[in-house]
Amino acid sequence: MNIAIVGIGLIGGSIGIRLKETQFAQKIIGVEKNEANQKKALQLGLVDEILPLEEALKQAKIIILTIPVDAIVKILPGLLDKVTDQVVIDMGSTKTNILRTIADHPKRGRYVAAHPMAGTEYSGPEAAVPGLFKEKVMVYVEAFKSDEDAFELADAVTEQLEMKTSFMNADEHDEHTAYVSHISHLTSFALALTVLEKEKSQGRIFELAGSGFQSTVRLAKSSPEMWTPIFKQNRENVLEVLEEHIKQLQNLYNKLAAEDYEGLHKLIKKSNKIKRIIK
Amino acid sequence: MNIAIVGIGLIGGSIGIRLKETQFAQKIIGVEKNEANQKKALQLGLVDEILPLEEALKQAKIIILTIPVDAIVKILPGLLDKVTDQVVIDMGSTKTNILRTIADHPKRGRYVAAHPMAGTEYSGPEAAVPGLFKEKVMVYVEAFKSDEDAFELADAVTEQLEMKTSFMNADEHDEHTAYVSHISHLTSFALALTVLEKEKSQGRIFELAGSGFQSTVRLAKSSPEMWTPIFKQNRENVLEVLEEHIKQLQNLYNKLAAEDYEGLHKLIKKSNKIKRIIK
The missing domain is CATH 1.10.3660.10 (6-phosphogluconate dehydrogenase C-terminal like domain)
Known part of the structure; x- marks a missing residue:
């Protein structure tokens, strides 16, 4: 199974390096606009290769979004349009607006809203560390609206990250x-x-x-x-x-x-x- | 040489335990009103014995004040009245009012105003740790108004605590x-x-x-x-x-x-x- 991570900074990079460490994925595909960050992500071994989003979507079973929350709001609907049996997980720090954007999307079930309560004050690929998430809380938001198999895949990632879980609605x-x-x-x-x-x-x-x-x-x-x-x-x-x-x-x-x-x-x-x- | 520490909490206790560790003093005398804290200080080995202030003043060469700053303002003039060749060091977090109180005291030279830029959010004798001051800054305030031998004794304590030093006036x-x-x-x-x-x-x-x-x-x-x-x-x-x-x-x-x-x-x-x- 291939996993695509969109946005290779502190969060995306830390997920990549940890999932490589546990050999959970066959291949970690990085999607990253910034050229300097592309190079750093490859150099630091956070991802196996860099691909454009369209191509990553074709190859990956799980797509993890770790870009700023306004960018998630912007790209999520178009991304779900192209999804078949993949799972899209967003790791953004806010949820109400993101969920509102795709509430009635026909592929709503392929999407899982998650928020890892972990981070540091540093940013960029060089801030990535494999143990960032260990024993921290992954909050799932409106998890009941995700397809069961989609949620299970997302939760398998959470398990790889060694996180505890919590469930909430978006407002809360x-x-x-x-x-x-x-x-x-x-x-x-x-x-x-x-x-x-x-x-x-x-x-x-x-x-x-x-x-x-x-x-x-x-x-x-x-x-x-x-x-x-x-x-x-x-x-x-x-x-x-x-x-x-x-x-x-x-x-x-x-x-x-x-x-x-x-x-x-x-x-x-x-x-x-x-x-x-x-x- | 005996050293008296007035107020055995986080700061006083940490000074006591460190000075015992380095064997800088022959005896560490604790002055502490609170009975529970007296017991804890002795149990934890922060001080060698507990004495009333008057008695401690007779036996000690160096008297270190680590009580709240309003209590320092209150007791310092009376304490200096009784001082002969001892040194009184206050470790309070504010200085202007304290220095104003004893500005014209005939024993002004026996007093050294110091502020260790170190601490934790915990308080009381059980919060004391020997390494609290290591590589932190000891600020001396109006050091030029202290007698040379008094300042040197205070600075010897600072050295035992493994601190760096800085000099300022009270306003600054x-x-x-x-x-x-x-x-x-x-x-x-x-x-x-x-x-x-x-x-x-x-x-x-x-x-x-x-x-x-x-x-x-x-x-x-x-x-x-x-x-x-x-x-x-x-x-x-x-x-x-x-x-x-x-x-x-x-x-x-x-x-x-x-x-x-x-x-x-x-x-x-x-x-x-x-x-x-x-x-």
Whole structure:
């Protein structure tokens, strides 16, 4: 069985290298527009060969989409038009718009919506690592709308990646990811902008940056090409959570401005409840 | 030479255990009000014995203060009153107010203001680890106002902790730490509050929390007893950076609300410049 991966960056490349490692596929076909990335993907052994999408579709049983979410919205309907018994899996970080686009497509059953809750702040083929997905969660969205054999093939890939699974509907998925993934990126981007702004006048500022700063700001290294479309596709949820987050920051600001240290202490103590949830 | 550590938590305990490891001190004396922490400190071997402050002052050559910054402000003048040839080092995270308190003290020379840029989100004696400070930066503030022998003793401790050093004035220190440490904690507290608020109505939200979320929210586990005083002592700088940070978040919000994706992309790309600074 051949597998085609469309978009050989952090996610696509990490899937490719892992599936080669487990010998799950006979051949991994890469579909990649960027010439430099084509070369890197071959050099790093993430894929066996690079082909145009049309050709890859003919040769592969499973087609995995790991391109930015707006590009998925754009190409998915036309791709399904050409599908016979293949399976198309999208690994995008948002789902509502993508699913809406192909809701009534006659080949809807050949498509599986999945979202691996895994990643790093790095991007491109050189960021690919085989163990990226291990013990992370693969979220299936509206899995009941996929043909049984199509879902089973997708789930076989998930198993190769050594992932746990979770099932959700699209609204739920997009709302939850806004809270536990998309907002984290926005706070990091804003934190980086805040500090970079200050650095202009205070050059020595980063001498003091410790591990706390590093961990809160590291996501600000993430790719704008990947993240702008995610915010676009999940705009309403992201605006909601961003509004709430600004409100919480403003609340902390107000307590400090009013010298209400008892109130500030109370808010920090309340935030400590996050201990219940993260290790 | 005996060393007294006042406050046996994450920082004090980590200094104690490291100085015992290197056999730099003959005896490490712990000064600690909390009885449970006294017991833990002794059990964990962070200190050799627990004594009241008065007694510790008589026996020790070096007295290291690792209590919350408002407590440092409170006890430092009275402590210096009783000092003869000992050295008092404070390890607090803010400096302007502390230094103002003892600026004209006749024993000013016996005091060294230092801030180890190291820590974790955990607190208490059980959070202490001997390697906490290794290769981190110890910032000395207004070191030129300390007696030469006093500074040399403090710097010998820094050497035992295997730290690099940096020198600043108090204003500079407090401004910079607001930007690269204090704000990171506030964004984490606010992020935790945002998500915990949502969890009430959407129980499954944390199933999806990946490593990105974990790293941006982990500081929200930090102690309110330690952090409320830091924000209080560094109030003006913290308000300034918090205001700027809210402005940056609002700016991202506005771009997304206006569907200005080019503008959003530009801001994210700009924030990527943080790559120059952090690994």
